[in-house]
Amino acid sequence: MLTIKNLHAEVEGKKILKGINLEINKGEMHAIMGPNGSGKSSLASVLAGRDNYTVTEGEVWFNGKNLLDLAPEDRAREGVFLAFQYPVEIPGVSNLNFLKTALNEIRAYKGLPALEAREFLKLTKEKQQLVDFHSNLMNRSLNEGFSGGEKKRNEIFQLAMLDPQLAILDETDSGLDIDALRIVSNGVNKLRDAEKSFVVITHYQRLLEYIIPDFVHVLYNGRIIKTGTKELALELEERGYDWLKEELHLKESV
């Protein structure tokens, strides 16, 4: 579904990603871990099309399409979703109107008619229940005055509504208390199916107790230096990242 080949990217002339290779198939759950500043969030931003990043080398293919050629909105319409680390507050844009606009723009791209008001409300209700999102937040301005947990839950709710093929969760667990973490994780788990893939970017192993990954990748200094299964996450929790860095330096010095 997603193939990343030798991806290099920089921001303001600073090299951030230095040759990422990653293959994600349908239905898989990938976790990307790594110390601060290793390039985790940058990878998410490059995939979603944030324009302050410049890709200098490499390719990203999504269902046979060159993702890097597409505008951010077209990536979303093709089925890529980024749950933001820091969701934006937009006063004056109601959550409901925002979602309706997004959903209908995606449908129009796929040649589908706009949803009738009734169908839209039905879908909204269904997804609200699925991810445990308070309906009283629906008519408020987008994320305005939401708590940190409410913002993250709104990201998962949007994910449920827009139903992408690939969801990238950028540190969705950061700053969440244990109850909010459980709710968010439950939402993600309910959305997992054989067609949908996830990339979960996190700094903390704690999230992976709730969302069980198929693969764990360690990103360091702009590259994936180790790939394993969920056990790797446990090992990282216990031993930190230093042993990996040492391993890497030994390899590189040979």
Next chain:
Amino acid sequence: MILPFYQALTEDVQALSAQVSAPAATALHDIRRKALERFTAIGLPSLKTEAWRYTNIQRYLKEFPYELLTTATPVSAAVAESKAIPELDCYRVVLVNGHLQADQSVLPEGKGITIGAMSAHTTAPGFAHFNQQPHLAGESLAQLNTALFADGLYIELAANTVLDKPIHIIHVYSATAHAFIQPRHLWVLNRSAAATIIESSVHPETATVAFANSVLETVVMENAELWHYNVQQGEESFREVHTTAAQQYKDSRYHHFNFTLPNTPFTRNNLSVALNGSHTETNLNGLYIANKHQHVDNHTFMDHIMPDCNSNELYKGVLLDDANGVFTGKILVHQEAQKTNAFQQNNNLLLGSKADINSQPQLEIYADDVKCSHGFTAGQFSEESMFYLRSRGIGEDAAKALMVNAFSHDITDAIKVPALQHHLQEQIAEIMNN
């Protein structure tokens, strides 16, 4: 009557005196002669006139060979109908060049309601307020209007008269040649009366240009309340200087909303409120969305003459393409006007590569126990917000439309007429999607 109008204005004002029409030896005749003298004394504003520093009015007056037009020929009802607001349950007043078209209007009737042509009401009790608003004396174009206006709409609500529905006034400007048209209106709400009035204008011809120099005086007497909406969504063949001069008395409330949307190239709004009584409330809300080469100048003046009054002014602008915005917010707090609360805010989105805004607050405060503030911003869309919307599949244009709606929501949310609110939100979305 064909008159080389600009030439007359600048070189031979006396030639205009033949145009002053009113029965001789009436009070109105006298007022008009004095107004013409006053206009002659002040002259046309130039870029050296402080209140016109950013608007070259002479350029616009010279743009076409306007003729002074004082009459109206019948215009098809479809013209006014084109400005009807969907789903709005209202009375309708259609004026052509300021002249009331009774056959196209549905006027409110009943005890305490007087509504009709200005020319037919010069002896009505409320006409005593005519030309009394103190700020008009300094405005040369208002003086010109006083001297030469042909007709307009007179409304008077007797004490305790509350209109059950809004009045929608549709100003039709129609001429076969380039025309300078000067309607004059007077609305008087007596003690504890209340009304909602919406104004729109339309100029159906495309081959000729109409320039309106209109003046409206509103008088909101003790404990009366007026909701006043002016929707300027005109044609490319229209130009406008629109003067609204309000007076408020004790305990009264005046809510003014001004919307300037495309495509009229030149709009100047003079809005001034004189507070003649205490414990009043005044809300001045403005939203201007301008594109192409539009020039929109909002010139406002809150005159706090009496103590214990509250005024709140919020003007927001979205300037697209090469559009020019000007905002002046004068607040004058007289020495007697203690316990005044006067707030003013002007926020702008500059979205066009050549768009610009000149904004100037002018606060003159002579009382010592007051709360006054003003603020100004000009900026672009937050890139992070745009990216967030686009990352959800919303295209750039739709995202901008959402953001502009969001930017203007504190003005549109304050509209108390749901049909009008809905209509304007739709218009804004349409402008942004084109």
